[in-house]
Amino acid sequence: MNEYPVYYKRFLQFALGLLATALMLGLLSATAFIFPETFNKFLPFYQLRPFHTSAALFWIITASAACIMLYKNEVFSDVSKHNTSEKLFMVLWIGSILAVFCCYAFKKFGGREYWEFPPVLSVALLISWLVFMYSYFSAWRKSINRKPLYVWMWSTGIFFFLITFMEQNLWLIPWFRSSFLKEITIQWKANGSMVGAWNQMIYGTALFLMVKISDNATIAQNKKAFFFYFLGLTNLMFNWGHHLYNVPNGSWIRNTSYVISMTELLIFINIIAGFKSKLNEQKRLKHIIPYRFLVAAEYWAFANLLLALLMSIPVVNRYTHGTHITVAHAMISTIGINTMILLASIGYILEVDAKSLKVKRFINKAYWHTQFSLGVFGLSLVIAGIIKAYRTAVFGNITFQEVMQPVMVVIKVFLFAGVWLAVSLLSIVVCYFRLLNSRETMSSREEAGTVTLIEEYDF
Amino acid sequence: MGPDLTNVYSEKGPKYMETFIKYGTGKMPNFHLNDSETQGLVSFLAWIDKSGKTKIPASAVHWWGISK
Numbered sequence: 071m072n073e074y075p076v077y078y079k080r081f082l083q084f085a086l087g088l089l090a091t092a093l094m095l096g097l098l099s100a101t102a103f104i105f106p107e108t109f110n111k112f113l114p115f116y117q118l119r120p121f122h123t124s125a126a127l128f129w130i131i132t133a134s135a136a137c138i139m140l141y142k143n144e145v146f147s148d149v150s151k152h153n154t155s156e157k158l159f160m161v162l163w164i165g166s167i168l169a170v171f172c173c174y175a176f177k178k179f180g181g182r183e184y185w186e187f188p189p190v191l192s193v194a195l196l197i198s199w200l201v202f203m204y205s206y207f208s209a210w211r212k213s214i215n216r217k218p219l220y221v222w223m224w225s226t227g228i229f230f231f232l233i234t235f236m237e238q239n240l241w242l243i244p245w246f247r248s249s250f251l252k253e254i255t256i257q258w259k260a261n262g263s264m265v266g267a268w269n270q271m272i273y274g275t276a277l278f279l280m281v282k283i284s285d286n287a288t289i290a291q292n293k294k295a296f297f298f299y300f301l302g303l304t305n306l307m308f309n310w311g312h313h314l315y316n317v318p319n320g321s322w323i324r325n326t327s328y329v330i331s332m333t334e335l336l337i338f339i340n341i342i343a344g345f346k347s348k349l350n351e352q353k354r355l356k357h358i359i360p361y362r363f364l365v366a367a368e369y370w371a372f373a374n375l376l377l378a379l380l381m382s383i384p385v386v387n388r389y390t391h392g393t394h395i396t397v398a399h400a401m402i403s404t405i406g407i408n409t410m411i412l413l414a415s416i417g418y419i420l421e422v423d424a425k426s427l428k429v430k431r432f433i434n435k436a437y438w439h440t441q442f443s444l445g446v447f448g449l450s451l452v453i454a455g456i457i458k459a460y461r462t463a464v465f466g467n468i469t470f471q472e473v474m475q476p477v478m479v480v481i482k483v484f485l486f487a488g489v490w491l492a493v494s495l496l497s498i499v500v501c502y503f504r505l506l507n508s509r510e511t512m513s514s515r516e517e518a519g520t521v522t523l524i525e526e527y528d529f
Numbered sequence: 530m531g532p533d534l535t536n537v538y539s540e541k542g543p544k545y546m547e548t549f550i551k552y553g554t555g556k557m558p559n560f561h562l563n564d565s566e567t568q569g570l571v572s573f574l575a576w577i578d579k580s581g582k583t584k585i586p587a588s589a590v591h592w593w594g595i596s597k
Binding site (some may be wrong): 106110114116249250251318388392470471 | 531532533553554557558576577580581590
């Protein structure tokens with residue numbers, strides 16, 4: 071892999087900065103939720119929440135775009151031809167996100183859930199994404215190489231992000247907001263499908279990494295992988311049904327979409343398991359850090375599948391919908407699956423396995439702390455959700471504050487796990503950030519001596 | 530995770546809501562809204578209230594959780 075220009079490094083650093091922002095604001099939000107009487111005076115929960123959720127969404131989308139931009143140069147053999155449009159995208163995208171945060175800081179809201187900024191900024195984000203699409207698809211069109219499956223996944227994700235982002239802003243047209251049910255249905259449908267869009271970008275990146283780490287192109291060419299792609303595409307277009315549980319719709323819609331969604335996760339786990347079994351020890355050790363993050367994504371996908379299966383049973387969902395169990399599902403998806411794959415990818419780009427033993431030991435320690443703290447974090451949310459669901463169902467006439475009284479004890483455990491998780495993930499972020507700042511270039515993967523790495527494998 | 534406000538208008542009434550919004554509670558801050566903004570919020574929740582009922586009686590639900 072050739073040396074990357076410096077602006078890629080800065081863009082990756084911006085993405086990592088968004089992850090750090092999401093983590094710190096998440097901690098502040100949880101503290102403001104537990105101690106409202108103190109925080110309401112200067113940093114209320116209603117101001118922190120959109121800050122936190124937008125930073126998390128922007129981290130996932132920005133890091134996915136950054137990884138795709140870097141990999142496409144190698145896949146399409148296309149370096150330096152689209153520098154101008156790439157640079158323009160980066161400037162516009164970063165500028166738009168900073169403008170969003172400024173609006174939140176000055177309490178200027180106006181959008182809808184997760185995208186609660188004044189809608190004029192949606193235009194800026196839309197233009198930035200169109201520039202990114204121009205840059206990506208220009209290279210795609212000119213490349214004469216046969217397109218591997220991960221390229222189709224990236225392309226699908228990039229295109230459908232545009233569609234779902236526009237759909238998410240349909241409320242700006244008066245007809246769509248003339249009925250509350252109509253508007254809420256479209257909002258949740260759009261956000262549900264958008265998850266499918268960025269999953270295509272992230273799962274495509276995971277597939278690319280598997281091919282590179284194992285040096286086995288058949289992983290992205292076999293029938294199972296193509297079936298996974300088409301199932302993911304179906305999921306992207308039709309899995310939104312289970313996001314609409316509490317608005318009127320037919321049961322068959324939620325049941326069908328639920329089956330589609332669950333099958334995709336199962337196949338994803340199966341593909342990673344297949345990759346693990348085919349990978350020889352030497353290749354595994356050569357890329358041990360990205361490999362471990364990919365394996366973590368597999369285990370979290372399995373845990374999330376189990377949770378999703380349980381919470382989607384209609385009679386269970388009747389009580390658990392809108393409780394902390396839904397939050398646990400979202401947190402495991404975004405941290406356990408998406409963030410793990412993106413950290414694997416950035417680690418691979420940084421050639422982190424060729425760095426000093428001290429750096430690798432540090433990342434390894436932070437990695438294990440991340441996994442354990444995420445376990446406690448998710449479990450405390452599930453327990454909080456069960457208590458809330460039980461008390462709402464059994465004590466129908468008590469006030470919301472009375473329902474929440476015993477839940478708050480568990481929320482304190484959640485905050486403790488959140489601090490632990492944030493410190494662990496921030497350690498990885500700071501380490502990656504510093505590696506991106508170092509004078510060493512992100513290149514010459516082949517120079518990393520396999521023999522040396524094998525000697526150091528037990529870090 | 531906040532409370533479900535879909536039917537708060539029909540369950541509590543506009544006067545209760547106005548007082549709640551105006552003074553806040555231990556959990557919900559006083560947003561210092563003026564009368565017109567408070568009225569706008571109450572009207573919005575009255576509109577939401579008309580969209581349907583979130584509490585479905587147990588007798589209207591099959592044992593596997595789907596509404597009859």
